[in-house]
Amino acid sequence: MIFDEYTIKSLIRPVPDFPKPGIVFRDITPLYHSPRAMRMVADSLIQRYVESPVTHIGAIDARGFLLGAVLAYELNKPLVLFRKVGKLPAETLCEAYETEYGEAHLEVHKGALGEGDQVLLLDDLIATGGTFLAAASLIKQMGAEVYEAAAIIDLPDLGGSRKMQDADIPVFTLCAFEENE
Structure with a gap:
């Protein structure tokens, strides 16, 4: 199927x-x-990641889980969940981050990743980049690396994709919405 940015953007409700x-809010x-x-x-x-060196799919709570599960299945890779505080049952690592609404925390199971793992991070959109940067920090704490951060939507006016690129995290999105769109 041919990718059509217009179709994708037309189905995202402001x-x-x-x-x-x-x-x-981009719904x-x-x-x-x-x-x-x-x-x-x-x-x-x-198609973008089928022949990549990605070893794990990292899905960010909660809308990232929707794409993360599909990609983990299709690419036959383990799925690592990055969750809001208190949602994971075993020992976790935790990272604080800023959102456009205030401060939040992200957790991952300790030992979910190891040295040399290459993680594709997924969420629905990139806004301020805080959640992605927190997940990237947790990945690095476990000795793994972020291969790329991917999302359906980029909101470049909020600066998240720029912050991520400045932190040496490659970014890929299917579409972008400027503030006035």
Whole structure:
């Protein structure tokens, strides 16, 4: 299936003033209502990474789990979950980060990755980059490396993709929305 950025962008619903005034939330749920668009997203990412040296798929809580599970299955790679605090049952590593709404924390199971592992990090979008940077820090604490950070959407006006690139984390997104779009 041929990737069509217009189709992907047309199915991402802008929700003004959510979760607080002044924020335009980019809702991906209409994208998941379209089997064609969902296949387009999944196939585009699968084709990008099918012959890569990625050893693990890192999925970020919670919308990253949707793509992460599909890619882990299709690429036959282990899935590592990066979760909000208190959601993982075993011993964890924790990292604090800033969001556009305040401070948050991200956890991963201790020992989920090891030396030499190459992790593809997935989430639905890149905003301020805080969640991705926190996950990257946790990956490095375990001796692994971020191969690339991927998302459906980039919000470049919030500066996250630039911060990630400045931290030597390669970034790939399927589309971008400027503030005025």
